[in-house]
Amino acid sequence: MPQSATTKEDTAGGRQRLLDAAAAVFSDGGYAGSSIAAIARRAGMSKSTVFHHFPSKEALYLAVIAGAVEDFGQRLDQFFSTSEHVAVALGRFQREHLRHMARHRQVVRLIMREIQDPALEYKRPLIVELLSSNFARVVHHLEAARETGRIRKSAHCHVAALVLFATNAFFFQHAGELSGLPGLELIADPDDFADAVIDVLYRGLAPDNEHGVSR
Amino acid sequence: MPQSATTKEDTAGGRQRLLDAAAAVFSDGGYAGSSIAAIARRAGMSKSTVFHHFPSKEALYLAVIAGAVEDFGQRLDQFFSTSEHVAVALGRFQREHLRHMARHRQVVRLIMREIQDPALEYKRPLIVELLSSNFARVVHHLEAARETGRIRKSAHCHVAALVLFATNAFFFQHAGELSGLPGLELIADPDDFADAVIDVLYRGLAPDNEHGVSR
DNA sequence: GTCTATAATTCGATAGAC
DNA sequence: GTCTATCGAATTATAGAC
Numbered sequence: 001m002p003q004s005a006t007t008k009e010d011t012a013g014g015r016q017r018l019l020d021a022a023a024a025v026f027s028d029g030g031y032a033g034s035s036i037a038a039i040a041r042r043a044g045m046s047k048s049t050v051f052h053h054f055p056s057k058e059a060l061y062l063a064v065i066a067g068a069v070e071d072f073g074q075r076l077d078q079f080f081s082t083s084e085h086v087a088v089a090l091g092r093f094q095r096e097h098l099r100h101m102a103r104h105r106q107v108v109r110l111i112m113r114e115i116q117d118p119a120l121e122y123k124r125p126l127i128v129e130l131l132s133s134n135f136a137r138v139v140h141h142l143e144a145a146r147e148t149g150r151i152r153k154s155a156h157c158h159v160a161a162l163v164l165f166a167t168n169a170f171f172f173q174h175a176g177e178l179s180g181l182p183g184l185e186l187i188a189d190p191d192d193f194a195d196a197v198i199d200v201l202y203r204g205l206a207p208d209n210e211h212g213v214s215r
Numbered sequence: 216m217p218q219s220a221t222t223k224e225d226t227a228g229g230r231q232r233l234l235d236a237a238a239a240v241f242s243d244g245g246y247a248g249s250s251i252a253a254i255a256r257r258a259g260m261s262k263s264t265v266f267h268h269f270p271s272k273e274a275l276y277l278a279v280i281a282g283a284v285e286d287f288g289q290r291l292d293q294f295f296s297t298s299e300h301v302a303v304a305l306g307r308f309q310r311e312h313l314r315h316m317a318r319h320r321q322v323v324r325l326i327m328r329e330i331q332d333p334a335l336e337y338k339r340p341l342i343v344e345l346l347s348s349n350f351a352r353v354v355h356h357l358e359a360a361r362e363t364g365r366i367r368k369s370a371h372c373h374v375a376a377l378v379l380f381a382t383n384a385f386f387f388q389h390a391g392e393l394s395g396l397p398g399l400e401l402i403a404d405p406d407d408f409a410d411a412v413i414d415v416l417y418r419g420l421a422p423d424n425e426h427g428v429s430r
Numbered sequence: 431g432t433c434t435a436t437a438a439t440t441c442g443a444t445a446g447a448c
Numbered sequence: 449g450t451c452t453a454t455c456g457a458a459t460t461a462t463a464g465a466c
Contacts, residue, residue, distance in 0.1 A: 086420070115392075116327070116388070132392075149422055150422065151422065152418070152419075152420060152421060154414075155415060155418075155420050156415060159411040159414075160415050162382070163378060163382050163412060163416070166381045166386070170377070170380070171381070174330070177347075181351075181373075184377070187373065200370060200371060200374050200419075201415065201419065201420060202419050203369075203370075203421055204367075204416065204419025204421070205301070205375060205419075206366070206367060229454080230453095250438085251438065262439085262455090263439090263457095264455070267453065272437095434463100434466100436461100436462085437461085438460080439460075440457105441458075443457105444455080444456105445452105445453090445454080446453090447450100447451085447452085448450090
């Protein structure tokens, strides 16, 4: 901890290079299929250097995942912080989330795989916790908007947040096939897609004159 | 083709038993990790009988997937066919879709895995085609509703349909962890969840007085 | 490189339904 | 008798061990 900024930041520092390399290697090959040696080679450093930065393969693996998730969490609040119209804020969140996933596609793939069938079973709660934290943050912002009347009082914020994440995850996973489907070509652009989703979510499908519905 | 109903339906007939067994075995173990022998054993028949029903392991695998998808496709139209309120129809679709996935969780897992990293790479288009067909059907129903003014004219039906599927897929995959999250316990019941999603999607998040928004 | 175990697929043959 | 489901044994293909 007592390093000076110079040491810490390091020009394209070893640590970050290591994390990137690990993300790439883990991403194809999975946890078990990736050797520290391979990661070290890719990062252009020796195995011992890897162990200087992280105490174990597990720790490195988790650091890769936590890094991307927390990184997004840090920026998340900004998307909502301003006093703009909620729909605008939501649109920005959605676009930025998609961009973030695109930028970190390897880590995202890692996370998704880890959730489907965990390589580190007993670490799952930890990862879920990380993701939940960001989720809770979005919920919180929605609820704040609801309090101030910028979102309808009866809206279910948890569900709304979930729809946001779910839709983005889906888009991320299937953007490839999706763009081939008739009617969705227009949506090939993530930004356009994000806007379209928010349009539906914010304005709803109901005709403009109608309101409540009974089941 | 010229079999009588008796022959075809067969009391818990071998064919269906085979498909069920195949779904179970393929579901854990994946395509490569599952042997015809294991499937035959599970279905209580000999290997040769398997090949009597299906020309190859591949064909069996695909039949399992196609079966579940087409089964849902057949019932899909009914969910929309009536003249009830769109929100009601949407709610039913959402609930039935979740139920269908729950009933066929093994096949669903198979499909999701197949899409993530395909065991039968060159069959992917076929599977996508199957799924797309159901997707297109939902879009079609939404568009019909839009024509008749039961959904607002400016709504993007493709995106709305995608949100439906995406949300359900997400729920299916993460229902476990989800129910642990604070604020989502209430949503543990799939039916309640389905209704909540439709509430958001149909009515939107906008305050009841407000309408269009510029970005 | 050969040898071997494992898994896919093929080949008759049998038994029962209509 | 023909048709279909079923089986046991025989035949390939393949991947890994040595």
